[in-house]
Amino acid sequence: MITVQLQIILLITSIITFMVIINLIRKYNLELKYSLLWLFFCVVNVLLAAFSNIAIxxxxxxxxxEPVNAIFLLSFIFQFFLIFSLTLTISRISNKFTQLVQEVGLLKKEVEQIKNTQLGER
Incomplete structure (x- = not known):
């Protein structure tokens, strides 16, 4: 059985987290695509807190x-998915950054070649 105190803590924490995420999205400090997992987790926590029968x-x-242990297990699974999602995002950004650096290097070389040919013509 989940204690009433734990339900209240879970409910308050989830609602505050949900409000903070919505506020960050609204202020354009957090992109919606990165926050969907957090929003989903908040909704699941609110449901688990409001309806303890789900956790049971x-x-x-x-x-x-114990249902509390199931909630902890779900939290660990969520953290795993969040870390995996962030790792994928970092990997994609790193690949894009490498490609961008290479393109800038090639453009810089072309600009220097154009400058050298223009200086040679004078």
Whole structure:
């Protein structure tokens, strides 16, 4: 059974986190595509806090004795997906950055060649 105190803490924390994320999106400090996972997690936490029977059913389904442990397991799974998602994003950005640096280097070389040919003509 999930205690009322834990339900209240989970509910308040999830609502505050949800409001902070919405505020960051609204102020353009956080892109929507990166925040969807956070928003989903907040909604799941609100549902788990509001309806403790969901956590009990998940715990029974996973053969976990305490529903609180099921919530912790879900939190760890969420963190894994979040870290994996961020790793993919960083990898894509790193590849784009490498490509951009190479293109800038080629353009710089072309500009220097054009300057050298123009100076040679004078």
């Amino acid at each position: 059913m998940i715990a029974e389904l996973l053969s976990i004795k």
